Amino acid sequence: MVSSTPSRIDMHMQVMMERARVGHAENLAVASALIQQLCLAHASSTVPPLPSTSAAPTYRERVAHQNQRELYVRDMQVRARQLDATLAMLDHTYAYSPPFEVESFTSKKMAHLRKLKLSLVYLSHLLLS
Secondary structure, eight states: OOOSSOOHHHHHHHHHHHHHHHHHHHHHHHHHHHHHHHHHHHHHOOOOOOOOOSSOOOHHHHHHHHHHHHHHHHHHHHHHHHHHHHHHHHHHHHHTSOHHHHHHSOHHHHHHHHHHHHHHHHHHHHHHO
């Protein structure tokens, strides 16, 4: 005789599937918020060049500009590490998510995340040189 109540295994599987779905949605929300933050930060925190005057910049102006560049580089490196951690979290989520969950966040968006990360890393290396 077959019981109509779900077995403990079925209930456990349902709970695990729900946790995976909720965790996946949270990770996607984190990733999209991070993308927005990175785009805003990149747009608003570019380092202006030294003022081009006929006279050479003073020592104080050069030091201030160098400090500003170093802060920008550190900021971009921190953001690149955050994005790297988010990508790792998403990859981990994909490994344990059902296929229909993975398809909801397209590979196009993952490619965009990776491209953004590479551009941030490139910017920080460029500014360090």
